[in-house]
Amino acid sequence: MSGRFPDVDWFCDRCNEHLNTQSGFDDSKYTWKCEGCGHKNSISRDNIYDSHEDFLG
Template sequence: MSERFPGVWWYCDHCNASLDEQPGFDDHYDTWTCRECGYRNTISEEDIWPGDRP
């Protein structure tokens, strides 16, 4: 499956863990609960920081 946001790296807003490396993560989800800290991150265009773009 292709990525919804190609090349974008996702990080937890709470603990800064790399969400891309967590099992089951897919950027097609609207939200993702961090497996490290349990924080629910939203996955949307508005949540991409300038530095996270390719």
């Protein structure tokens, strides 16, 4: 994984699967297709939340 967001854990917006552990995951890509459900997730600073509750709004 790249160092663009070194301390961020990424989760799929659809199925909540942990993306960081998926084969070949690289946060320098701007989208990542979840291996679990196929959803294309945006990997950007705008999608970083302090908690799951903040994500749910």
